[in-house]
Structure formats: structure tokens, C-alpha cells
Amino acid sequence: MAILTGINKVKTAVFISGNGSNLNSLIKFSKSSKSPISIKLIISNNSKAKGLNYSKIFRIKKKVINFRNTKTFDNKLISILKNNKIEMICLAGFMKILSKYFIRKFSGKIINIHPSLLPKYKGLNTHKRALINKEKYSGCTVHYVNSRLDSGKIILQKRVKISKNETEKTLTRKILIQEHKLYPEAISKIFNL
Numbered sequence: 001m002a003i004l005t006g007i008n009k010v011k012t013a014v015f016i017s018g019n020g021s022n023l024n025s026l027i028k029f030s031k032s033s034k035s036p037i038s039i040k041l042i043i044s045n046n047s048k049a050k051g052l053n054y055s056k057i058f059r060i061k062k063k064v065i066n067f068r069n070t071k072t073f074d075n076k077l078i079s080i081l082k083n084n085k086i087e088m089i090c091l092a093g094f095m096k097i098l099s100k101y102f103i104r105k106f107s108g109k110i111i112n113i114h115p116s117l118l119p120k121y122k123g124l125n126t127h128k129r130a131l132i133n134k135e136k137y138s139g140c141t142v143h144y145v146n147s148r149l150d151s152g153k154i155i156l157q158k159r160v161k162i163s164k165n166e167t168e169k170t171l172t173r174k175i176l177i178q179e180h181k182l183y184p185e186a187i188s189k190i191f192n193l
């Protein structure tokens, strides 16, 4: 296997809105020699996102952006990404919908992690809906982002068993643990590693 150094790794931006536990796992992964990516930029729509702390801890550049889906705004965001030579975007708990224009500009280069076994439970409140529907399994999915919500090509999925007295809280935790493994695995898969 080729040795990947900071120089030849794919320059990646991670978009977050909240806790950033997936961001943390991606940063840790990116630091291993096996990782094809190097995280150069953290973008958040929320200035209070806890995950922004990882910018300080790991000395990664951050930008808080008040997302507005207009072409002028999109072009500003695109130029920030271009100025930082960003080649790939990982959405990690990013709760804004990106414009079709933006997605087209980065076509095939944006991936997302979603806490359900897509195509089931697109959108919000996935765990609550899976529990109400008495599903036996749920899980998480890493997929390419296209212009339809949570509908792009699936890269990898991990199934998680729902136990008898599962609550939203326990299921969230259980699935997050799997998300932290799945996201790096999916990135390795994209680069055939």
C-alpha cells in the first residue's frame, strides 16, 4: 500500500452543526498513515457548535458561516473552499441543506453520514421513527450527496440491532459508536484502500 503523507493526502473540509463526535473520529483517522485524507478546514453553520472546539485542539482552520441558499452566498463559500484547495467535503452532523448549485459544483466530492439504514428514515428524528415503527434493526449509512435529501449512492452501511427496551438515547449512542467506525471505512473504500 502506498504511504500517504500530508502532502499527497486529499484535502478535506468537514461541515458540522453540533457535537462533532464524527468530526473527532475523522480527524483521528486522518492522522493515521493509512488515511487518504487530510482535514484542512472545519465549517459550521452554528457558532455555538461544540464540535468547533476540535479546531483548537487539533489546530485546524475553522469558519463559521451563516448559510443562505443564494448564488452569491454559494460562490463565496465555493471560493473559501477553493482558496483552501479543498478537494473533498465530509458532512458530519451538518443540519443545513446545501443548494443544488453548490452540490453540482462539487459533484461526486461530497459525502454524508446519516443515522439510519437508508433508504429508510431520510431526514430528521430517525431513531424516534425507527422505534415507533418497532424496527428490529437500524444503523447508519455513508453516501454521496446529490440534490435529493439523503438519496445519493450508498458507499457503506452498518446494521445495529434494536434491543427490547431500547430508548432514543441508547439507540443514538449505540449507532454513533458505529458511525465513528463506518465513516473512516467508507472513505478508505472510496479510495480503494
Ligand code: GAR
Binding pocket: 016, 017, 018, 019, 020, 021, 022, 023, 051, 092, 093, 094, 095, 113, 114, 115, 123, 124, 176, 179
Ligand atoms: C450523527 O448521528 C449524524 O449521523 C447525524 O447527526 C449526528 C451528529 O453527531 N446526522 C444527521 O442526522 C444528518 N441528517 P456528531 O455531531 O456527534 O457527529
